[in-house]
Amino acid sequence: MTGDALVHALLVGLAVGALGRLVLPGRPVAPVWLTLAVGVGAALLGTISARVAGVDVATPSPLRLAIQAGFAGTAVVLAVATAGRAPRSAGRATTRWRPAADPTTVPADQGGEAR
Known part of the structure; x- marks a missing residue:
């Protein structure tokens, strides 16, 4: 791969990464550096695949x-579409479980003793 191909891949990747944030609708959840890095990496991969x-x-x-x-x-669209989503375990809630306070006990610092 020549230096010219690398420079063109860098320029194409930066341009597509920057434009990808502007074209996709909704609130941007992916940081700018992520879209630019994904664009450059995918453009380099495109150059290698073309070769x-x-x-x-x-x-x-x-x-x-x-x-x-x-x-x-393609890579920028996939990165932006999946950037704001947290992984979700199958069958588990996304919030932590906290035990409810036992109404039959009185805290020791309020004059009572625990039952």
Whole structure:
């Protein structure tokens, strides 16, 4: 992979990462650094995939740009869509269980003794 391909992947990834935050609706839950990093990483992966598929990545081509942007766009959408969600265990509540106070006891600091 040439330096030119790396620079183009970096630029495409940054552009797609920045635009991805603006295009997706709703409150942004993913930090800016996450969308930019995911965009750059996916654009690099797109460049590598294009090279493996036989696309000439040494020279700028519309096909290489389309592959980079496609990989980066998909990754940014997935990252933003899943960023604000907390993992949920099957069959377990998301809040901690706290035992209820026993109404038959009087706290020792209030003049009574525990039963």
